[in-house]
Amino acid sequence: MPKSVTRTYSRYSRDAVSLLGALIREARKERRITTQELADRAGISRGLLQRIEKGNPKCEIGAVFEVATIVGVKLFDADESTLTNSLRQTRGKLALLPKSVRKKPKAVHDDF
Amino acid sequence: MPKSVTRTYSRYSRDAVSLLGALIREARKERRITTQELADRAGISRGLLQRIEKGNPKCEIGAVFEVATIVGVKLFDADESTLTNSLRQTRGKLALLPKSVRKKPKAVHDDF
């Protein structure tokens, strides 16, 4: 990616990533799993797991969700079946949405 | 990273990433924001936003959460204050946890 990538994150986003990492760490300890073992099970390196638990936002979301799943941290406060159902419903919903919903793309300023 | 990185994801993880992407896309359309505008606001490229909405697991979690936040997709079913509180509580909890909780790291096989 040309030019150095210096991304900024909103407070909420940073907190969300941090919280997820903290929850993972907590869950891992409660289950008495070492970082090495969890990393192995998730198919990632121990270093990456450390960054995840630390709340580093520059990690693959797939890797983070995988680790969370293994230690039992539920995303969206939903279990597997619920999640799958939501996904199906959402997809159907999207499919049924009108071709267009755009109307007036009025400029918006956001500052978190 | 030596050797090609071919990661596998559990069904649940893939569904979670896909759902999040679908929710973002839905929320963006409801708010009548173009992909370009949302990408600009999030400080990412349009291409990355497309991958996010598609549910590609190989995206920075920070970028995904940032986009979700902008369009109003709440993570953890919690608003900002709640999230911050959870984070504080979790951190305190972790700080108060006994130095060690590991005991018997018995081997476990997981297949999602």
Next chain:
DNA sequence: AATATATGGTCTATATACGGATCAATTTTA
């Protein structure tokens, strides 16, 4: 106590995710 294990940090090499540009197809607006 000594020994073993776990954690956290650093360093290097490389696979790759990213930004940016381009184009075709679709959709919206006039």
Next chain:
DNA sequence: TAAAATTGATCCGTATATAGACCATATATT
């Protein structure tokens, strides 16, 4: 209808996230 805008998709160059090895410290076990 035509024109404008949006979307989806490629391709390329490069910054960087990752794996893996290493080491020092901390914690656990005996």
